[in-house]
Structure formats: C-alpha cells, structure tokens
Amino acid sequence: MSPARVTPQRNPLRDERDKRLPRIAGPCGIVMFGVTGDLARRKLMPAIYDLANRGLLPPGFSLVGFARRDWATQDFGDIVHDAVKAGARTPFREEVWKSLAEGFRFVPGSFDDDAAFDELARVVKELDEHRGTGGNHAFYLSIPPGFFGLVCEQLQRSGLAGGPSDSWRRVIIEKPFGHDLASAQELNKIVEGVFPADSVFRIDHYLGKETVQNLLALRFANSMFEPVWNRNYIDHVQITMAEDIGIGGRAGYYDGIGAARDVIQNHLLQLLALTAMEEPVSFEAHHLRAEKEKVLSSVRLPKDLGSATARGQYAEGWQGAEQVVGYLQEEGVKAGSTTETYAAVRLDVANARWAGVPFYLRTGKRLGKRVTEIALVFKTAPHLPFNDTATEELGQNAIVIRVQPDEGVTLRFGAKVPGATMEVRDVTMDFGYGRAFTETSPEAYERLILDVLLGDPPLFPRHEEVELSWQILDPIEKHWAGMKGGLDQYPAGTWGPAEADKLMRRDGREWRFP
Template sequence: MSPTRVTQDHNPLRDPRDKRLPRIAGPCGMVLFGVTGDLARKKLMPAIYDLANRGLLPPGFSLVGFARRDWADQDFGKIVYDAVKAHARTPFRESVWRNLAEGFRFVPGTFDDPNSFDLLAETVKLLEDERGTGGNQAFYLSIPPGSFSTVCEQLERSGLSRPEGDSWRRVVIEKPFGHDLKSARELNDIVEGVFPADSVFRIDHYLGKETVQNLLALRFANQLFEPVWNANYVDHVQITMAEDIGIGGRAGYYDGIGAARDVIQNHLLQLLALTAMEEPVSFAAEHLRAEKEKVLSAVRLPKDLSKATARGQYAPGWQGGEEVIGYLDEEGVAKDSRTETYAAVKLEIDSRRWAGVPFYLRTGKRLGKRVTEIAVVFKKAPHLPFNDTATEELGQNAIVIRVQPDEGITMRFGAKVPGAQMEVRDVTMDFGYGRAFTESSPEAYERLILDVLLGDPPLFPRHEEVELSWQILDPVEAFWAKQKTAPEPYLSGGWGPDSADEMMRRDGRVWRMP
C-alpha cells in the first residue's frame, strides 16, 4: 500500500459529514514561530509529520520556521527530523519524509526586525509558486504572549496577514490568553486588529482530545443519559486535572501564574461548559459556542470564597519511589513565592438544568497520579428497600469520563454480592477506547492543526469564551491576593492540601480517588 494512501478503515480523522471520507487539507502552508521551543519539538512538528503520513496534508504543503538562529534550510530540516524521529506517533516512512522535507524553509530573524519579515514574505511568495500553496498560510505563534503584539504588527506591515484573491491567512495562538480579563481584552484587540475574528484560532489542546469530543456523543447520541443529566438526579460534578510532575524547569513561566490561571481558566472551565451546556442546534462552530457561552455566563461563585476555594503549594516528599523537592526549592522560584501549585474552586450554575448542583474543579502538580477526568455523581435513590447492613458499602452512582491517560468512560452502580444474603456493593462497568476501537485516536494537535488548515473552528474558543472565563476566575485571584497567608503546603505524591478536603466536607462530600 502506498504510504500516503488513506482508507476509511484506519483514518481516525475522517469527515463524518462526507460519508466517512478523509478530511484532507487543500493547498496551504504554515509559518511556525517558536521553532526552538518544547511545544514545537514535541508536539507540533511530529503532528505535522503524522498528518502527512496519514495522507491528510496536500502534496505541496510547506513549513517555514522563523527564529533567531543562524540556520540554513537543511539545519531546520534536521531539527524537524530529530523531532519526528523522537515523538511522531506513526511509523517513519522515507518517501513521506522526503516529500514533506522538500517544503521546509527557514528564515532567521527577530520579531522586531522588519527586514526579517520582508524576507519571510518573499519566502512565502516563492513557496506559493514552487509548492503550489495557493497563497494559503497559517501563522502559528508558539511564542510568549508578550511577543504577540510585535509579531502581529510585523505580519500586518509586511502584508503577510492580508490574503489575495480567494486565498486565506489564519493565525494560531497558544494559551495563556492573557493573565486576567483586562489583559485578555487587550490581547484580543491586538490579534483581531490584524486578523478577522474567524481567522483567529485559539488553541486549547484539551478540546482536541478524542474523549472530550466523545462527551458530546455520550450526552446527545444516547437517550440513556440526557434525561438524568440535570439537577433532579445529579448531586454534584467533579472535574479534575492532576499531574504527577513538578514545574519541570518552567519557573520563568509558572511562578506568578499558578495553577488556577494555568489550568482552571481554560481547560477546566471548557470541560465544565461542555458538561453543562444545552443541546446545540448543530455541531457547527457558532452553535457550539453559543451554548458554551450561555453556560459560562450563568456560572457564579459562592459568596464566601474562604469556604469555596482552596490553594496549596507542593512540599518535599516521595513520588514514584523517588524523593522530590518542594516548589520553593525549584530552580528559579523565589523562596517567598506565593504562587499556588494546587487550586480548587466550587462553582454553581444559575440555570434551570443545574440550579443547586455544585461543580468542583481542582488541579495540581505533584499529586498522586496523572489523571484528567469529569465525574458526574448522582443523588442516592430516594428509597432503598434494604436493611442498613445490606447497603452499608453502597455509594452513589457515577459516570466518569476519563480524558487522560486511559481514555474511556466508567459507570459506577450498585449490584448484589454473590451469596445467600442480600448485600449490595458498588461495581464498575468500564469502556476504554483502546479496547473498543482498532483505530488509534489522533493526538490532539493533529486534530487541531488539521482543523486550522481546513478552517473548521468548532473546537477553538472565541474571545467571548475567554473573557467569560476570566470573569469567573478574576474574583478568586483577587481574593487570594488579599490573603496574608501563603498557599498551604501539601506533600508531594499526595492529593493536595487539607483545606481542599475541608471544602468538600463542609458540603458533606468527598473528592473522588481517581
């Protein structure tokens, strides 16, 4: 079989709207800013190769790297080659690589140098003629947000942001989308002052994960779940993103940002919106966004944030059989840093569907295991026709959507224990993607990059969603900033500070143990 041939049997990026045909990008190219960073090396370059290997990129696809390096085109090609060999998910095929590498170019320069961007514009034009890109270009800004303004201004000045004829120009930006509501609005004004709103793609890689998208299928393709997906039956919802690693040398970025801004504002609030939203008219971008924005507009914080939030900072401990240092001992972290590495918050949604149902969001580093999940915990049955001893080990029904690492869905319910006596105990029924489907799930960045090149925006939050999320989080950050105490220490390898457990105990609940 030809290495670039795609069949509907093995292509996980099919177009479900076109009789299961593959979604193949038309003539186009990409300019990648930040080619020396970890994201480009570990995710973006391998994802581009994997898309090419699946036959989902056009034969003339071009990739232009831009960085302050004295590289030639072949030097850049070696960087991409090493990244692909180390991190690509599909087998390495020499013929695919040769065709892809023919479209590699490198432009040396700095973000504030007009001559460098003029050279970039010339390179893009040459590739249009040499590779047949049709003038279609995506500009991927894998760079610090502080540089967005400069790069956008240069793209506008050099004419790179303006398409000609029927061609398109799009810009891709990575989180963080600001550090509060004010900065998010300023950032949006900068980017959308150069590119039209429908040409701006804000990447939240969690939304590209297959399991997150399956949440929509679970809810809206099955009559089994939607009738009980409301306050009549749901007791509460827990959304968790736990990491078992520390900051890993990212002190320059992380210190001063913290867990809430890094994860809750984007990933977890997006998961909340998908969990709580009403059924959209369709899965078109505008309909999905409308329902998510309704949910985020209805989110409210409890009045007493001292009882509805918790924050912590990992202390020395043991993880994976190894002794690890605390956050304050990490290189580049100030000894008096008050940046939280754990954050938890209780939210409520003022809507008919969710009135009275708390949503608990938590995230942290150096926790017991790496896991991201959404747990919908149901109320207990109003009447149990059993004696107390028969149900003393019976908990609450739950549906748990595992986003990573073991993607799937678990249902917890009560069943009789084998034997002569009536004894009911919790059991689980488990669905795992790896076991149920023979085709592998695409990596999130594969899906998202392909969507950018296709101009398909359902998985990308618009600036309205970003601003609504900051409106939710800003009061929490302001409350914490006024506190005179530092974040509560918690042991590495554990599950966070005692204050987080106390927050749940006040409500008569406990955190799930993933």
C-alpha cells in the same frame, strides 16, 4: 523534483461517509514562530508529520520555521526529523518524510527585525510559486503572549497578514490568552486588529482530545444518559486535572501564573461548559459556541470565597519511588513565592438544569497520579429496601469520563455480592477507547492543526468565551491576592492541601481519588 505520492490512510478525524466537509487540506503551508520551543518539538512537528503520513496534507505542503538561530534550512530539517522520530504516533516512512521535507524552509531573525520579516514574506511568496501553496498560510504563534502584538504588527507591516483575494491567512494562538480580563481584552484587540475574528484560532488542546469530543456523543446520541443529566438526579460534578510532575524547567512561565490561571481558566472551564451546556442546534461552530457561552454566563461564585476555594503549594516528598523537591526549591522559583501549584473551587450554574448542583474544579501538580476526568455523581436512591448492613459498602452512582491517560467512560453502580445473603457493593462497567476501537486515536494537535488548515472552527474558543472565563476567575484571584500569610503546603505524591478536603466536607461531600 515532484513530491512522492502519499497513499491516504483511513481518516480517523471524521467519518468517511460524511461528504459535506472533505478532510484533506487543500494547498497551504504553516509558518511556525517558536520552533525551538518544547511544544513545537514534542507536539507540533510530530503532529504535522502524522497528518502527512495519514495522507491528510497536500503534496505541496510547506513548513517555514522562524527563530533567532543561526540555522540553515538543512539544520531546521534535522531538528524536525529528530522531533518526528521521537514523538510521531504513526510509523516513520521514508517516502513521506522526503516529500514533507522538500517543503521545509527556515528564516532566522528576531521578532523586532523588519528585514527578517521581509525575508519571510519573500520565502512565502516563493513557496506559493514553486510549491503551489496558493497563498494559503497559517501563522502558528507558539511563543509567549507578550510577543503576540509585535509579531502581528510585523505580519501586517510586511504584508503577510493578507494574501491574494482567493486565498486565506490565519493565525493560531497558544494559551494563555492573557492573565486577567483586562489583558485578554487588550490581546484580543491587538490580534483581531490584524486578522478577522474568523481567522483567529485560539488553541486549547484539551478540546481536540477524542474523549472530550466523545462527551458530546455520550450526551446527545444516547437516550439513556440525557434524561438523567440534570439537577433531579445529579448530586454534584467533579472535574479534575491532576499531574504527577512538577514544573520542570518552566519556572520562568509558571511562577506568578499558578495553577488556576494555567488550567482552570481554560481547560477546566471549557470542560464545565461542555458538560453543562444544552443540546446545540447543530455542531456548527456558532451553535456550539452559543451554548457554551450561555453556560459560562450562568456560572456564579459562592458568596464566601474563603470557604469555597482552596489553594496550596507542593512541598518535598516522594513521587512513587523518587524523592522530589518542593516548589520553592525548584530552579528559577523566587524565594518566598506565593504562586499556587494546587487550586480548587466550587462553582454553581444558575439555570433550570443545574440549579443547586455544585461543580467542583481542581487541578494540581505533584499529586497522587496523572489523571483528567469529569465525574457526575448521582444522588442516592430515595429509598433503599435493604437493611443497613446490606448497603454499608454502597456509595453513590457515578458516570466518569476519563479524558487522560486511559481514555474512556466508567459507570459506577451497586450490584449484589454473590452469596446467600443480600449484600450490595459498588461495581464498575468500563469502556476504554483502546479496547473498543482498532483505530488509533489521533493526537489532539493533529485534529486541531487540520481543523485550522480546513478553516473548521467548532473546537476553538472565541474571545467571548475567553473573556467570560476570566470574569469567573478574576474575583477568585483578587480574593487570594488579598489573603495574608503563606500557602498551605502538601507533600509531593499526595492529593493536595488539607484545605481542599475541608472545602468538600463543608458541603458533606468528599473528593474522588481515581
């Protein structure tokens, strides 16, 4: 049965006038390890359907699930169907679904099962012959990093890591990329011992978000911003990722990892690099990575880590109208755990553009609201020709890039209050993606999966960036490990421990509360 023809929809992932890189994937398939996991169901499977629905996948695209389940291919198809129905961002179309489902296969087995991987190799070869995938396959390792090495060895042993000379094989790795510098280097050695460096795609889903990419457009496409994007005008930068949820059922992963390893090492340091980097020669992968690596190489830790870092753990409290338990009462958390659910740190970037401008990074769970933003807070005007009462309610100007959930950019500046007297107060000018564009913003995983299938790597950090990030975080983790006593507690629904506020007050500043 020939696949149903899918009518391509407008591609929001690249301007159609750009003819240099066609954005429709050629013949290919994905082999997904970890198909039973939460990420696969909530994000990956819906993203694959949305790509097909937009007409961005080839008619013969194939998806092979591999898991330790006694499923038939039909069972796997039902799982994908339910995930798509629950999480797809585009309308469900029966003809698209039928075309996509014809390429589904499922192989049961464990990661140490040679026979299962031999069967997987047979299925992949069959897909090349009957679905026209052309030997092009991406292996998505949506699994704990402790299994990366074993799966890569199995892919190499079974011949799956290499295909015909005119085809490609790529591997996609989810974070965390190790738990410190040494483990990251060992992990990289294992993976790149099987796949060439250019065929390894490390997923950081934040880099696929439209707003993160818009940061580059904001800086380098507008003459009004770049001239003030430096130490002469910027007082400090705050980068925040706040979550209003707890750890849910992730205690097995989260306990022992903590907020800094989970978020600061990857998401927030990547946002710092994009915010602080110089203009790249082009947006080709090697040019973009070079500028980010320069920034990460220039990051310096304060001498006194005790006063320049803060961490804490959420206690029971109220999240909106719901009373919630504290971290130590969460199911699966070890008694007396010292894993932090909140982490904040001050960093400095030692270069001519940013000398003397502190970057404050913070992340936490069970905070006041869910928000991720980058705020560049300006220095106060050198002279205010107003009396003191006229500017009592005037704060510092700011540019705020909202990454989620209300994607957009806010400018904060002073304006006169209507009336007979001169009174200046903060006002905001707001740009929101949902209001400015009729096109729906693609989900981050859509963009990233499509980029893997196209072999387009600018949004994927190489191992150099990963290792530089661990070089920044490792001394902080070592300092925390040597501290005596328990963690500061903060009630759920608040904005973190008191120590975090002290961190800012020592510098004469305060946190933004979005």
